[in-house]
Amino acid sequence: MGRPNDDVAALFQEFADLLSITGEAAYKVRAYEKAARAIGGYPEDVTRLDLKGLRKIPNVGEAIAKKILDYQETGTIRQLEALRERIPAGVRALTEIPTLGPKKAMVLYEELGISSVEQLAEAIPAGRLNGLKGFGAKTEENILHGIELLRHAGERALIDVATELAEEIVAELSPLAGRCAYAGSLRRCRETVGDIDILATAEDSGPLMAAFIALPFVTEVIGSGETKTSVRTVKGLQVDLRVVPPEAWGAALQYFTGSKAHNVRTREIAVRAGLKLSEYGLFSVETGELIVSATEEDVYARLGLPWIPPQLREDEGEIEAALRGELPRLVELADLCGDLHTHTDLTDGVASLEDMVAAAAARGNAYYAITDHAPNLSMQRMTDEKMLAQREAVRALQGRYPDMALLHGTELNIDPDGEVDWPAEFLAGFDICVASVHSHFTQDREAMTRRIVRAVENPHVHILGHPTARSIGRRASVDADWDAVFAACARSRTILEIDAFPDRLDLPADLIRHARRHGVKFAIDSDAHAPGHFDNLRYAVGTAQRGWLTPDDVVNTWPLERLRAYLNAG
């Protein structure tokens, strides 16, 4: 997204990677990784802070603060440039090959001068690794396999694909397990996942492991032991099954949910209290005695913390908030009482107005907005007459739904100058207007910022639809000064959408957190084009939770009267 803090964080992550390749002590590498994460999640722009301000960032001390000052002056970090000269970028790329880490990468570079994945792929069949210490036949085979995986699979799975697969596996294994659930980044509601972690309890892991390997979509067993089995599935997605004794459920679930950074923090807290935390429980260091392990709540409580929702476990301030007793009461799916962005077959939806409204009512919505596309998206062939006719149909339908208020709206197109489809007089006839970027995605930052700010300042625009217009894995976010956009939304009381389509999830979680600091409100919308799309709302809720949103932040958890008052005030 090109935020300055992300750029600086990426430089320090690269610095850490290069240090680890040079064999620098692990704690030093970790110090840079921690600093990179802290900088990425820091609310203030680190390129505008002085030394004193920089030192306030957690895990940023004298040395790293000075490197940031160097970046402010020169646009780079001299020590990083020096490392880049020593270690070609291709050597760092070698560590992206599964099973090949920094140590092996450095041996390959120093002994054989290999500095790219391509060179390594050619060197192995040519026998150039023969006799190289630490590289036996099996290791060569694993590296070649890893290169294949890197080239072909590579991509992360979208959350809906991964969730459906994980739920299917849990359903298959549950009859054989005491307890069974998915953990890992999927439980934390990351928007994409690199693998799936399944956790189960059993006294004897044998039958579970056997059933797991026998699942029809398993194509390859990567590794298998008594407590852990890893497989690859038809879609290239890796799935790990961990089996622990029943009494260790809570500690194991906490451990396998991660993130790694969050776990490091909780273990450090344990160490300071004379305790040792592992997936088997919280133990006394002195006596080795088990203290707690049955539930996550027990583990956190014994560390002096409230239970922390998985969506927050990224070491991005949740530990500190928990210690202060300031964890947010996160918005939940059950809090939603309406949907403010949906389509019908009048434009590109695939279900009729009647069917969409019936499905919405069946979900128990208190209000529901129909927002078909406006005419400037010309392929939708919208006209004033069609839109007014739909409004009549909506009003007529209202009588059948005494418990659900029907709102007639539209999804406007923000043109390159920030104008929308209709003049103010026509827009005033809608109950609600969403406005979205659907074209000209590549405008430069200045033009895009001006464009979006102008649109959100339009008094008839209530919601900025899928604000970044990204398509995960296919199209990058548009480039805009998001702080300027969020400030404009806060001023004009324009609501930011969190679009539930699994390849959008837009606004993304990190930008949600930034926007919230500006005092902006949000709408969790399905953008449904068919009744089945309402099921995607769970993923938008997960994204909102990762953005630390409470029900008060989300306008479609509010009663209709409060929502109407907010829309009209804007």
Next chain:
DNA sequence: GCCGTTTTCGGCCCGACTGTTTTCAGTCG
């Protein structure tokens, strides 16, 4: 390199699996 209810030095999260150097290092999560 960072940090401090063991506070300016001496620590820094924990365990499983794999392959190889056969008693342990590297990688991964």
